[in-house]
Amino acid sequence: MTDDDAGATQQSSGAIGRVTIATLIAAGSGYLVLLLAARHLGAAGYGVFAVFWAAYGMVTGAQNGQLQETTRAIRAGIDKRTATGLRPWLVNGAIGVTLGALVAATSPLWSGLVFDEQRGLSVLLLAAGVASFGVYAHLAGALSGSVSWGAFATLLSVDAMIRLVGAVLAVAFGGDVTAFLVITVIGSASWMILLVASSSARAAVGLPADVAARRFTAHTLTAMTAAAASAVLVMGFPVLITATGSDADTAAVGAVVLAVTLTRAPLLVPLNSFQGVLITRFVDGRQQVGAALRVPLAAVAAIGVAGAGVAWLIGPWLLSTVFGADFRLGGAAVAAFTLGATTLALLTVTGAATIAVGAHRWYAAGWWLATLASIGLLLLPADVTVRVAIALIGGPLVGMAVHGVALLGRSRPAAASARD
Numbered sequence: 001m002t003d004d005d006a007g008a009t010q011q012s013s014g015a016i017g018r019v020t021i022a023t024l025i026a027a028g029s030g031y032l033v034l035l036l037a038a039r040h041l042g043a044a045g046y047g048v049f050a051v052f053w054a055a056y057g058m059v060t061g062a063q064n065g066q067l068q069e070t071t072r073a074i075r076a077g078i079d080k081r082t083a084t085g086l087r088p089w090l091v092n093g094a095i096g097v098t099l100g101a102l103v104a105a106t107s108p109l110w111s112g113l114v115f116d117e118q119r120g121l122s123v124l125l126l127a128a129g130v131a132s133f134g135v136y137a138h139l140a141g142a143l144s145g146s147v148s149w150g151a152f153a154t155l156l157s158v159d160a161m162i163r164l165v166g167a168v169l170a171v172a173f174g175g176d177v178t179a180f181l182v183i184t185v186i187g188s189a190s191w192m193i194l195l196v197a198s199s200s201a202r203a204a205v206g207l208p209a210d211v212a213a214r215r216f217t218a219h220t221l222t223a224m225t226a227a228a229a230s231a232v233l234v235m236g237f238p239v240l241i242t243a244t245g246s247d248a249d250t251a252a253v254g255a256v257v258l259a260v261t262l263t264r265a266p267l268l269v270p271l272n273s274f275q276g277v278l279i280t281r282f283v284d285g286r287q288q289v290g291a292a293l294r295v296p297l298a299a300v301a302a303i304g305v306a307g308a309g310v311a312w313l314i315g316p317w318l319l320s321t322v323f324g325a326d327f328r329l330g331g332a333a334v335a336a337f338t339l340g341a342t343t344l345a346l347l348t349v350t351g352a353a354t355i356a357v358g359a360h361r362w363y364a365a366g367w368w369l370a371t372l373a374s375i376g377l378l379l380l381p382a383d384v385t386v387r388v389a390i391a392l393i394g395g396p397l398v399g400m401a402v403h404g405v406a407l408l409g410r411s412r413p414a415a416a417s418a419r420d
Contacts, residue, residue: 054238071279073210075283132189304339316331
């Protein structure tokens with residue numbers, strides 16, 4: 001092993017260690033916030049909070065495309081030493097502000113359909129939150145692309161802890177739904193804290209991209225289009241379940257929505273945190289992307305299958321004991337939802353590889369076809385638990401096939417595929 005290989009291995013191990021700790025903090029705090037909200041607000045209040053949580057997650061989920069393209073552009077510029085004069089933070093900041101303005105301007109068209117209560121406050125918080133998240137996504141991408149994993153892990157941890165501390169204070173002081181709506185968005189302001197406290201963050205935030213402004217903007221918007229489909233499948237899936245199952249029992253739908261949310265978190269929360277690590281890995285190994293994919297895919301599959309077994313055994317008990325007697329599901333259903341989360345996690349990995357090799361359009365196509373397939377499968381004439389399980393597993397498999405086709409012809413330097 002050469003000194004460079006040893007250094008790369010040590011750097012990768014350090015990245016995994018730091019980001020893993022931050023991910024555990026994020027996942028644990030996310031679970032606790034949901035638990036505190038469910039027990040403190042009751043079923044009705046939790047419903048209002050959950051819808052806003054999902055709406056915020058859908059919009060900011062689309063903004064993860066900013067993080068992904070920023071990671072790729074900055075990492076590729078460093079690797080190839082061909083960075084342009086473009087500072088991606090200008091583009092990302094403008095996208096965040098524009099998206100926030102669009103949320104506010106278009107709210108009369110959709111807010112009445114989404115928010116039954118606290119409509120004005122929900123729109124205001126959503127607009128402010130997505131505007132701030134534009135800078136958050138840029139900073140996370142810049143730190144990933146420059147392999148500043150310590151600062152990146154700190155950003156994730158601060159984001160999560162702000163929400164958890166807010167939820168604890170809301171419960172301690174008898175806060176209502178309004179407090180939990182505010183808690184949902186305040187974590188995105190963690191970039192302000194990091195820029196003040198971290199020299200690594202200040203150094204990374206202004207790093208240049210490997211392409212000019214026009215191409216960077218086009219790539220970012222394409223990545224956001226794909227990330228929007230991802231957000232629909234991840235954060236917006238409860239909305240899809242409700243929209244496609246008007247004849248289903250309300251209690252059954254509530255139990256399914258909670259189970260889907262809980263079974264996804266162990267895989268998708270860490271993967272969301274590791275997107276920067278994955279894209280950096282695949283950019284560095286883009287000449288042999290198949291080899292770079294093997295370990296992440298195998299790890300996700302193994303964890304998912306093991307998790308499905310655990311979910312079968314303890315999932316029903318966990319739902320009814322921790323969250324309340326109203327939340328009842330069989331072990332087979334919880335295990336199937338866990339396998340659905342696994343296929344979605346695998347699609348996330350193949351997506352990271354696809355964007356890393358510059359196949360932005362294939363990346364978007366894979367996610368959107370997965371989303372459309374899931375929606376179609378949700379319309380099957382079956383019990384809500386059955387059609388949700390089929391949709392969770394089937395949709396991502398379609399997307400993975402699309403990404404696989406792209407990757408078969410893209411195992412070459414990104415420069416050769418940047419024309420996509």
